[in-house]
Each structure stands twice: as structure tokens, then as C-alpha cells.
Amino acid sequence: MTENTENTEKDHYTVDVVCIRGGNEVLLIERGWPPYKGRLALPGGSVDPGEKRRVAAVRELGEETGVRVTAEDLTRVGTFDAPGRDPRGRYITRAYLVTVPSGTTAQADTDAAAVQWVPVDAVLTDLAENLAFDHHAIVTAAWQQLTTR
Template sequence: MKTAVFIGRFQPPHRAHLETIKRALARYERLVVVLGSAYCYPTPKNPFSEAAREEMIRACLGLQEQGRLHLVAIPDDYYDDPRWFRAVRAAVEAIAGPGAEICITGYHKDESSYYLHGFGDWPFEPSGVVSSLSATDVRNRYFAGDGAWREMVPEAVRRFMEQFATTAEFARLQAEWKTLQHYRALEQHYPYPILHVAADAFVQAQGQVLLVERRGALGQGAWALPGGYVEPKETLLEAALRELREETGLQPGPAALKATKAFDYPGRSLRGRVISFGHHFHLEGPPPPVKGRDDAARAFWLPLGELDQHQSRFFEDHYQQICWFLGRAPQPPKESR
């Protein structure tokens, strides 16, 4: 039995996605659709959960087609590409079985399609679907209130998105989208690309991590490491300590600093090109009392054992930052394994 693999974010699934899925189901005995960017906090770039995306895709297909379709959700692993490829391979092989004949299908959209040739012995077999449709364009029209998006998605997806547009979550995402559009307009006045520098603090104490809940317009309600932009006259460490103090009231000594790392994945932030320098502080003794201040709605300690099950609450790549400092891979929540 030959198995095809179609990888994407499907935010949302548009007509070209559906055509690719239908052609693959007509051509191969089994199709595995890999839902990328799984278990992340909803943003204007990734507004729909993995469950919602699966629901939309299945609603576009007949029962016989659905019986040969499998969907797997894979979290982002920005700072270890080979590990991400291994995670996809393991998930697909768990479905296809040992020694199965597997190929990658899809189409070359842009530089983000590099993964099509990244699986070694899994050959790339083009879907034959060539389309100018873009999920980015669908989302921009959706949040802008431009009804043209309706013609770009299958009927079942249109119904889902129209219902979602009546929710409070859509209103939050639309407000965030408008804020981001304002930032983009401001950047157009500069003669060169703007590079932002931030500093974050991963504070660990007795198996717990210090987090804040964001209060601002971007990522409102998301959980994050204490941090923010570096001011012109301070070092990276000074910025991390200042943000930590301002947002939580915590002031660790210099001896608590154990490691630093530049987190520079180009797409890590919707705010623009933001490089964040992570600082790992390890405190002796029990976690000290903290309180949310400044632009943090609250500050709290989270047991590291609960990290994976809450990864969909994290802002930007902060879950991946914690995983990097812990020396481990991002993991699907236990209930999804």
C-alpha cells in the first residue's frame, strides 16, 4: 500500500489544498496530512487549532475518502530542523507501518516549501496542482472584512469561518491583525528593514518555570517568559533583568545566570524581525513569591511537568525556548499521543 504525505499549515484549508488532497486520494491508497504549527497560541497567522483544521478538511470529503485519510499534528521545532523531520517521519511511519512505500506530495509555493525534498528516501511526487491561491491572502481578507475570501475556500470551510467570525476569539484576533497592519505601515517609512532586539528570562526553581500572562494587544492572554525590547543604553543581560523585575518583581543575582542563547528564527514573531536573547536563571530553594506588574496581567510558576500540555498557551516561540534550555524536543500534549 503506497502512502502519500501532504504537509502544510492549512490556515485555513483553501481550494488548492482541497484539490491536492482529492488528487492524492485518487492516486494513492492512503494519504497522511501533516498539520504543521500545531499546539500554538492562536494568532492572525495561525488562527485555527489543529482540531479545527482537521474538522474543516474532513467536512470537505466524502465518507469513503475520509476512511483513507489520516491527519497528524506536529508542533514547530524552530531551532532543530533535523529533529522536526524525524518527528514527522516517526508520526507517518506509525500510521503506514514498517517498510511501507511513502512519498511526499504537494507543490512548490515558495522558499517555505524546502521540506518537500528533506525526507531522503521519501521521493517528491508533484501533485499537479498549480495555483496562485494563498492562505495568507485568505486570512488578510478575512480579518480585513473583505468578503472575497469566501470564493477562495471550499464551502464547508466557508461555513466554519463564518461561524468563527461571530466569536470573541475572532474579535481578539482581528484587533491584533489591525495592530500588526499599523506596525507594517509605519515600517514602510524607513529606507531599510528594521531589526528589533529583545531579551527574555527563563527562570527555573525546583522544577518550575516563571511565566507571565500578557496584557497587551499582541498575544493578549498568552503565557510568556518575562522579557521585552532592549533599550539603547543597556546590555542584553541588563535588559533581561530589568524586564524580569518590572514584570514579576523578581531580582536574581548574577550567580543565578547559567546559560544564554540567541533565538533568531526569522518567522518567530509577527511583530517583525525580532531576535531575542534568552537568559537561563536557576534559583536555589523554593520558587519565591512573584506578582504580575507593568504589561504582565499576572506572574506565576508552572511545574515543568505540565509544560507540554499547556504549550498551546505560549506566546511566539517561548515554549521552544524553554525546550531548548532543557535540552529536549517539543512534544505533543499527552492526550494527543
């Protein structure tokens, strides 16, 4: 008898965007759907077939928050792929950082129940355990990258 070692779990590719306004606020959405319905999360979502990740990040940020940036505005933070980071299965995300001027406004669009600008300090401390998925780790990595430039 031979053991079947083939991995049958399908990988899903997503993007997340850490959008920083005025140097000290991060843009979060309120998830309007499971998993983590009602919890705060970074704007992001699935990469469509044939779509480049940066293009997907720009699209998702715009769809969820109305904030418009270009692919060239994005800085790569890293790839987050820990097993169990998403309860739906194997989701591998590429995270990006973008900074926008202090007057930038956002509003919930088609893919978010609500949006809000939150002080980065609050996200890194008070809200740490309340963010969906591993978004606290993503914000932490982006903030470290931004503040050590």
C-alpha cells in the same frame, strides 16, 4: 534596471528569561497587551539603547514579576532569531536561564497582567502550543541545558 536588495526591515533586540524555581517550576506571565494578549509567555522585553542584554534581562524579570536576580546569576541559553517568531516584525531575542530557591515568590508588576509558576513538564507538553511566540522552544532549550549540566 537594478534590483534593490537592501533589507529595509529593522531588527529589534529583546531578551527572555527562563526562571526555574525549586528545580521543577517555570515562571510565566500572562501577556496584558497584543500580540498574544492573554497568553502565557516568558518574562522579557526590549533591550533599551545602550543597555547590555544581561542588564535588560534582569530589569525585565524584575519589572514583570518582581523577582530580583543579578546579571551574574544568568546563564545564556541562546539566541532565537527565526523569521516570523514575532508577528510585529524582526525580533531577535537572547534567552537566559536563572534558577531561584523554591520559596521565591512572584507577583505581576507593571508589565504583566498576571504571573504564575507552572510545572516544567506541563510547559513542555500540555501548554506547548499555547505559549506566545517561540517560548516553548526557548523553555525546551533551557531545560535541556539545565538537565544536562
